[in-house]
Amino acid sequence: MIQHDHFKFSTGVIIYPVFFVLTIWLVFWFEVRFGFNFSRYGVYPQTLKGLRGVVLSPFIHGDIQHIYHNTIPLFVLSMALFYFYRPIAWKVVLFGILFSGFFTWCIGRPSYHIGASGLIYVLVSFTFFKGVFAKHYRLIALSLLVIFLYGSMLWYVAPVKEGISWEGHLSGLVTGLLFALFFRREIAKPKKYVWEQENYNEEDDPFLKHFDEDGNFIEHIETEEEQTEINYIYKEKPKDSK
Structure with a gap:
């Protein structure tokens, strides 16, 4: 349900x-x-x-x-x-x-x-x-x-x-x-977090990829492609566009 x-x-x-x-x-x-x-x-x-x-x-x-x-x-x-x-x-x-x-x-x-x-x-x-x-x-x-x-x-x-x-x-x-x-199936289900789902994979987690195995933060520098996607999301023009 x-x-x-x-x-x-x-x-x-x-x-x-x-x-x-x-x-x-x-x-x-x-x-x-x-x-x-x-x-x-x-x-x-x-x-x-x-x-x-x-x-x-x-x-x-x-x-x-x-x-x-x-x-x-x-x-x-x-x-x-x-x-x-x-x-x-x-x-x-x-x-x-x-x-x-x-x-x-x-x-x-x-x-x-x-x-x-x-x-x-x-x-x-x-x-x-x-x-x-x-x-x-x-x-x-x-x-x-x-x-x-x-x-x-x-x-x-x-x-x-x-x-x-x-x-x-x-x-x-x-x-x-x-x-x-x-009526056991016809009940409200508690909302599950991403890591509680059956098909969850740590390697695909967009949050965990910023940390190493010891839990240390890894500084991530966006590639030009990622930066273009971010600019598009926030409706900003890419830096190289005229």
Whole structure:
């Protein structure tokens, strides 16, 4: 992937995360305002009807605390995703919802699994492992920041607290890791210096030719041909021209 396709701010960096979060809050408001309960549209493992939750569950939340704790990290992480990984951001979001939801449907307990936490774990996992694999200083810094902010979430991929879909968290974590491996080539590459390139030859280096093997500077006197080329570059007339 070409370097200039990454790390550029665009309106989508803000608009897409805001739209996604507002949609989640709108669904919750509709439930509260009109007395609906959409929990039955969540993922219900190993049932045909429960498959609809693979797509719908990220937009459904149980209470105000649940939606509050999910939408803040979702907004932050999705902004980082669209800024640092813009060319593949939508793929990560859409396939992240589908894969993490399907894995939850496969391994989950017989209960309704709702909430955007599965997608959040996809983004945390993907962002961390992607930065490690990229070996790019900006992406590594992002990985460290994600661990600093959301590293404690790792505890919740195990059944440590009743009422939390640890299966959804684990599914999101695994999905993010798989995406980091699958999209490994579609990442920004750190700029390499001349001497870091595979076809680098010291003998052809225009800088090193001014030094001997001991590192001493060799005074170089330009030939008439070289001087003519230099004068041409700086748009000066050659000395012998009239």
